[in-house]
Amino acid sequence: MLGTFRGGIHPYYGKEFSKDCLIETMPAPQTVYIPLLQHAGKPCEPIVQVGDEVVRGQTIGKPVGNGAPIFASICGTVVAIESRPTATGRCQHIIINGNGKNDSIRLQPLDNPTPQEIDDRIAECGIVGMGGAGFPTASKLKPGGGIQRLIINGAECEPYITCDYRIMLEYTEKFIDGVRLMMRSCGANEGIIGVEDNKSDVIADLLAYVKEKNFTDIKVIGVATKYPQGSDKQLIYATTGLKIPKGVRSSSYGIAVNNVHTALDVYLAVKEGQPCYSRVMTVTGGGIANPKNLWVSSGTLYKDIIEYCGGINQNNPPVKIVNGGPMMGKTVMNEDCSCTKTTSCLLFLTKDQCSTATPTACISCASCAGVCPMHLMPMYIEECTLAGDYDGAEKYGANYCLECGCCAYVCPAHRQLVHSIRKAKSQLKAREKRNG
Amino acid sequence: MDDTLIISSSPHVSANNSTRKIMLDVIIAMIPAIIAATVIFGYLVLVNCVVCAAACYGFEMLYEVLFNKKRAKDCSANDFSSIVTGIMLALNLPTYVSIWGWNIKSNDAVVFSFDMILVCLLGSLFAIWIVKMLFGGIGKNFANPALAARIFLFLAFATAFKAVFATDTWGQNVTTGATWLMTDRLAPITKSDLIDMLLGTRGSVAVGETSMIALALGYIYLCVRKVIDWRLPAIVIVSTTLFCLVFDGLIENKLTGTALLYNMLAHVMSGGMVFGAIFMVTDYTTCPNTFWGKFIYAIGVGLITALIRIYGSYPEGVSFAILIMNIVTPLLDKYIVPRPFGYVKPKKKSPEAKKAEVK
Numbered sequence: 001m002l003g004t005f006r007g008g009i010h011p012y013y014g015k016e017f018s019k020d021c022l023i024e025t026m027p028a029p030q031t032v033y034i035p036l037l038q039h040a041g042k043p044c045e046p047i048v049q050v051g052d053e054v055v056r057g058q059t060i061g062k063p064v065g066n067g068a069p070i071f072a073s074i075c076g077t078v079v080a081i082e083s084r085p086t087a088t089g090r091c092q093h094i095i096i097n098g099n100g101k102n103d104s105i106r107l108q109p110l111d112n113p114t115p116q117e118i119d120d121r122i123a124e125c126g127i128v129g130m131g132g133a134g135f136p137t138a139s140k141l142k143p144g145g146g147i148q149r150l151i152i153n154g155a156e157c158e159p160y161i162t163c164d165y166r167i168m169l170e171y172t173e174k175f176i177d178g179v180r181l182m183m184r185s186c187g188a189n190e191g192i193i194g195v196e197d198n199k200s201d202v203i204a205d206l207l208a209y210v211k212e213k214n215f216t217d218i219k220v221i222g223v224a225t226k227y228p229q230g231s232d233k234q235l236i237y238a239t240t241g242l243k244i245p246k247g248v249r250s251s252s253y254g255i256a257v258n259n260v261h262t263a264l265d266v267y268l269a270v271k272e273g274q275p276c277y278s279r280v281m282t283v284t285g286g287g288i289a290n291p292k293n294l295w296v297s298s299g300t301l302y303k304d305i306i307e308y309c310g311g312i313n314q315n316n317p318p319v320k321i322v323n324g325g326p327m328m329g330k331t332v333m334n335e336d337c338s339c340t341k342t343t344s345c346l347l348f349l350t351k352d353q354c355s356t357a358t359p360t361a362c363i364s365c366a367s368c369a370g371v372c373p374m375h376l377m378p379m380y381i382e383e384c385t386l387a388g389d390y391d392g393a394e395k396y397g398a399n400y401c402l403e404c405g406c407c408a409y410v411c412p413a414h415r416q417l418v419h420s421i422r423k424a425k426s427q428l429k430a431r432e433k434r435n436g
Numbered sequence: 437m438d439d440t441l442i443i444s445s446s447p448h449v450s451a452n453n454s455t456r457k458i459m460l461d462v463i464i465a466m467i468p469a470i471i472a473a474t475v476i477f478g479y480l481v482l483v484n485c486v487v488c489a490a491a492c493y494g495f496e497m498l499y500e501v502l503f504n505k506k507r508a509k510d511c512s513a514n515d516f517s518s519i520v521t522g523i524m525l526a527l528n529l530p531t532y533v534s535i536w537g538w539n540i541k542s543n544d545a546v547v548f549s550f551d552m553i554l555v556c557l558l559g560s561l562f563a564i565w566i567v568k569m570l571f572g573g574i575g576k577n578f579a580n581p582a583l584a585a586r587i588f589l590f591l592a593f594a595t596a597f598k599a600v601f602a603t604d605t606w607g608q609n610v611t612t613g614a615t616w617l618m619t620d621r622l623a624p625i626t627k628s629d630l631i632d633m634l635l636g637t638r639g640s641v642a643v644g645e646t647s648m649i650a651l652a653l654g655y656i657y658l659c660v661r662k663v664i665d666w667r668l669p670a671i672v673i674v675s676t677t678l679f680c681l682v683f684d685g686l687i688e689n690k691l692t693g694t695a696l697l698y699n700m701l702a703h704v705m706s707g708g709m710v711f712g713a714i715f716m717v718t719d720y721t722t723c724p725n726t727f728w729g730k731f732i733y734a735i736g737v738g739l740i741t742a743l744i745r746i747y748g749s750y751p752e753g754v755s756f757a758i759l760i761m762n763i764v765t766p767l768l769d770k771y772i773v774p775r776p777f778g779y780v781k782p783k784k785k786s787p788e789a790k791k792a793e794v795k
Contacts, residue, residue, distance in 0.1 A: 005777075011449060159449065233778060245778045320442045326449040333443060347448075355450035356442065361512060363455055363575045366725035374777045377725065400776040405447030412453045413575075419445035 002197055003238035004224035007373040009406045011227055011327070013198070014160040014353075018284040018291040023166050025295040026308050028074045030098050032299030033084060034060065037091040038340040039134040041067045046094055052078045057105035057275050060094055068126040068136045068341075070094075071277040073297035075101040086340070087323035087332045096299070107273035115143035118185035118270055125269035126276045126341070130261035131230070132324060134342040137266070140256050141186040148254035150188040151239055152179055152263055154195040154202070155223060155230035158325030161345040163280045164260040166293045168195070168202045171264055172209050178267030179218060185266075186256055191218040194239045198225040227327060228404040232257040234373050246400055261344070276341055283309050287318025287348030296343075302335040305346060318348035319356070326354070327405040357414040368407035368417055374400045378407035382420040390431065393424035401425065455574070459516040461663045465654035466523055466715065472636050472647035473527065480531040480549065481643050487553055489522030491560035499569045517574050518564060524582035524715060525559050527644025528708070528755075529589065533596040555593065559585040579762040580719045583712075586642070587755050597641070625698040633705035641752065645711035655714045664718040668730050672713035675738025676754075677704050683746045709741060712754040722762040729768040736761045 037043035044061030048054060054072040061070030076098040084093045107124065110117055123138035131153060141147070156164040168175055183191045195203050206220045223229055223238045233244050236255055244250050250257060261279060268274040277298055284291040289310030296305060302321065306312060322329040323337070324345055339346075368378040376397045384392030398421050407417040473481040496513035500506045532539060532549030540548040563585035568577045590597055632638035636647025645651070659666040680703040685696045704710070717723060717737055724730050737757045744753025 009451070011451070237777075243778050245780045246776070247780060248778075317440070319440060320444070320448055322446075322448055327447045329446060329448065331441070331443045331448065333441065349448055354442075354448045357450070357454070360455055360515065361573060361575045363458075363517075363720050364725065365458070365720040369725055369774070375774045376776055377773060379725070380773075396773065397776040397779075400778070403446070409447050409449065410451050410453065412455050412458055414450065414454070416445060418447065422445065 002222055002224040003194075003241075004226055004229070005234045005237050005373055007371050007375065007406065008226040008228060008234075009371050009409055010225070011159050011409060014284070014326075015162055015165070015198075017160065017286070018162045018282050018293055019165065021162075021166070021291060021293050023163075023170055023280055023293045023295060026297070026300070026305065028056075028098060028297050029300050029304040031079075031301075032073050032096050032098070032297060033093045033301060033338040034070060034073065034096065034299035035084075035086050035091050035093050035338060035340055036061045036070060037086070038070060038298065038342065039068045039128040039136055041065060041136070043091050044068075044070050046081050046092065048072075048078050048094065050078050050080060054078060054096060055101075055103050055105050057277060059275075063136075066136060066139060068123070068128045068138075068276075070126060070298075071275045072096055073277040073299050074098045075103050085333065085337060087330050087337050087343070093299075093338070105275075107269075107275070109273045110270050113181075113184075113270060115185045115187060118181055118266070119143055121269050122185070122266060125265070125274070127262060127265045127269060128276070128341055129259055130265065130279060130342060130344065131259035132328070132342050132344060134340075137258065137262055140251070140258065141182055143185060143187055145186055145251055145256075146254055147186040147188045147251060147256045149190045149192060149240065149256075150179070150183050150186060151232075151235060151255060151257045152191065152193045152260060153230050153232065153235055153257055154193050154199075154260050155235060156199070156260075157196060157225075157227045157230040158327055158329075158345070159227070160284050160347055161282050161325050162284070163282045163293055163344055165199055165202060167260055167264055167280055168199075169205060172205050174267045174271075175260065175264050176206070176209055176213075176215070176218065177271065178263035178265070180215070181266050181270050182258060182263060183217070188256070189217060192239050193218065193220045194223045194229075194235050195220065196225040196229055197222040227406065228373055228402065231373065231402050231404060233402075279339075279341055279343070281339065281343055282345045283348075284345065285318060285322075285348035286316055286350040286353050287313050287321075289313050296339050298340055299338045301338050302332065302346060305339070306335060312348070313350070316350045316352075319351050320347075320349040320354050322347040322349060327409070328403060355414065359415050360413045362413055362415055365412060367410045367412065368415075371406040371410050373404060373406065374402060376400055378417040378421065379415070381424060382415060382417050385420040385424040385427075390424055390427045393421070394428055398424040399428060455515040455517065458663055459520050461658065461661045462520045462715070463516070463523060465657045465663075466520075466527065466644070468650035468653040469527055469644045469647065469711070470523070472650035473643035476636055476646060477531045477643050480546070480552070481526070483548075484526040484529060484531065484552060484556055484643075485523050487556045488526040488560050489519045491557050492518040492522035492525070492564050495561055495564040496569065496573075499565055500573075503569075512574050515574065518568075521563050521568070521582045521585075522560060524580075524644075525563055525585050526556065527711070528582060528586040528642040529556070529559070530597065530641060531643060533593060535593060535596045551596075555589060559589045562588050575721050577721055578766070579759055580716050580722050583716050583755055583758055583762075587759060590755075624695065625702050627698075630698060630701055630705070633702065642708055642711070645708040648705050648710060651710050651714055658714070658718075664714075665727075665730070667727075668718050668723065668734055669710075669713040671731060671734035672717050672737050673704065673710065675735045676709055676713075676741050677738075679738055679742030680745065683742050688746060703745070707745075707752045708754045712758055713737075716755075716758050722765055724765050724768040724772065726769070726772050726774055729765075729772040732768055732772075733761050733765060736764065 042064045048060045058072045079097045080095040127137040129135040380396045401421045496518040500511040532552040535551045538550035563581035567581040567584040658664045685691045740757035741753045
């Protein structure tokens with residue numbers, strides 16, 4: 001019996017575009033535009049000046065408070081530090097013009113590190129939650145934090161994205177070693193890797209490797225293929241049966257959830273001393289000529305990635321460029337944004353792949369309530385929000401919403417339910433701030 | 437290509453679904469019932485269906501253009517929900533009535549009924565304008581429009597509807613009017629009666645509710661297409677049956693053995709209960725939105741139906757039962773709200789904290 005949760009949807013998965021593309025390394029572009037905000041929290045402060053020569057792997061941004069440092073992803077000269085639009089807003093960018101050299105700064109690899117050394121190294125190398133949230137990993141894996149179980153989110157439930165799948169398939173050993181390093185850091189005595197059962201080849205590979213090495217503390221668990229299986233609360237419930245209450249961190253239950261790519265980065269940081277300045281991302285969708293899974297240096301413009309992937313599909317050009325997956329990703333205005341540590345996917349949706357229908361009246365079919373993984377009543381929240389009744393929206397649990405998009409996906413009237421709930425959430429947050 | 441990029445809130449994909457597709461599914465699910473009714477009662481059924489569907493569609497369009505100042509192509513009528521209402525209404529009426537005497541007869545059989553057309557138009561107007569559009573259109577109506585219109589017509593033209601006893605237009609000796617519930621509930625039921633009820637050849641007041649087999653096909657279609665929750669009609673039918681079994685079979689008539697079983701089956705297959713359970717109880721707008729809300733709603737329909745059938749002065753109670761529960765629905769929706777996943781009770785502020793806030 002596969003672990004799962006109540007609610008959720010089975011969207012068109014679209015994985016076939018990039019599922020079988022081997023991970024390639026994209027050559028570093030001539031110029032990179034490195035955003036100083038690549039994690040959840042405050043933007044970093046630049047510690048280089050215009051005109052400085054930098055080497056790949058050199059720290060160029062220092063975290064403010066709980067954050068993660070930012071590194072140069074190519075060798076060259078800092079030509080400007082300026083505010084530019086990102087996929088999610090605006091922030092300062094450090095612009096580096098490459099000099100063609102291929103040097104890089106690496107830290108000393110650690111052979112047999114203590115938990116504290118691993119945690120320090122994770123912080124030093126600027127590793128954040130690579131699934132998209134960008135929460136600094138070091139604070140999640142602090143030694144002595146009482147973590148007993150480390151769950152690795154290999155569900156990859158977002159349609160189209162295949163980077164975690166390729167990593168687990170191609171870097172099985174590094175990935176599992178990364179998981180073990182993370183377990184050692186936080187003191188977990190059990191590592192659970194949750195993988196959706198549509199990736200049966202990955203499950204078989206991981207199981208074979210774990211068995212071969214006799215890692216008895218690592219469990220590979222197949223979970224039902226259903227969106228949003230990779231949401232942390234849903235994944236914890238599916239793999240362990242625990243319900244994490246709202247507002248409580250999963251660490252209070254002795255659980256830490258991390259992404260597949262994060263585990264790989266931990267391995268690279270500890271065993272190869274490589275700071276986090278590039279990542280594997282999926283470039284996919286019907287609107288791109290050659291879908292690929294790529295190692296991309298952070299700060300690479302979308303434009304350069306499009307060019308490397310053979311350009312726009314001229315027969316069927318994209319109408320939406322999405323940073324992230326089709327369910328939770330954000331559309332971008334143009335191709336002048338750059339990639340960050342958390343850009344897991346660049347999706348080029350064509351007209352027939354994305355929904356552009358105009359909303360009609362709610363017919364009160366309650367489909368949205370049926371698929372909500374948080375068991376909310378999205379149509380009530382929307383009704384309250386549209387009427388300006390944010391108390392009502394809160395009462396119906398607006399703040400529980402994951403914004404996974406299941407409700408809006410199934411809505412036969414194409415109501416923009418998630419958008420309304422987001423509005424309610426931001427209004428509630430603003431009000432709370434006002435009232436102290 | 438920059439000027440062609442769309443910026444929008446996630447999600448960017450959606451299920452290939454729309455209100456119109458759902459309504460088309462419901463229309464398809466009613467086709468077996470329409471065919472069965474046409475075979476049993478004659479072509480007048482088709483005439484009524486077309487008149488009601490066209491009238492409902494037209495009235496909704498007219499209302500929106502006149503009062504909401506919409507262009508015809510933007511009207512909500514285009515989602516076909518009014519056509520569903522129309523067909524449902526036609527299936528809930530007899531083939532013809534005699535009120536003003538404008539029926540064309542040939543060899544004592546009515547071949548065309550202007551009276552019925554007028555009744556259909558009036559019912560459609562009531563359903564769409566009074567019950568649906570005045571309350572805000574699709575998704576906002578407090579009662580099922582077709583059901584409310586049926587009750588309106590049955591009350592307004594009570595004598596005429598009761599008088600519908602005649603051979604049908606194809607000359608078979610089938611009555612639209614008397615069901616087992618109306619006439620001979622005390623008479624013993626035989627196996628052939630039950631088979632007649634199953635096939636629908638026994639007749640009924642409303643043409644659509646007669647053939648159980650046709651209705652079952654529609655039910656299966658709706659469940660397979662996931663338009664309705666299969667549990668809701670099932671709960672209605674089971675609860676009605678059990679309540680009728682207790683009230684009628686055990687308490688009132690003290691039946692035993694086969695007689696009790698036949699009585700129970702006759703209750704299931706007579707009257708509009710099955711049609712109501714499949715097509716009217718499951719109406720999205722007027723049924724509760726949560727499972728437990730639906731559960732109470734369905735049990736309520738079953739109980740009220742049984743009470744009206746057995747203790748009330750009307751032979752048939754489903755339409756009233758559904759109407760009453762339609763009105764209870766907002767209340768059920770207000771009080772039955774599911775708990776979110778990982779629910780935490782909101783903290784109540786202590787009196788001291790409140791005082792501190794005021795200062």
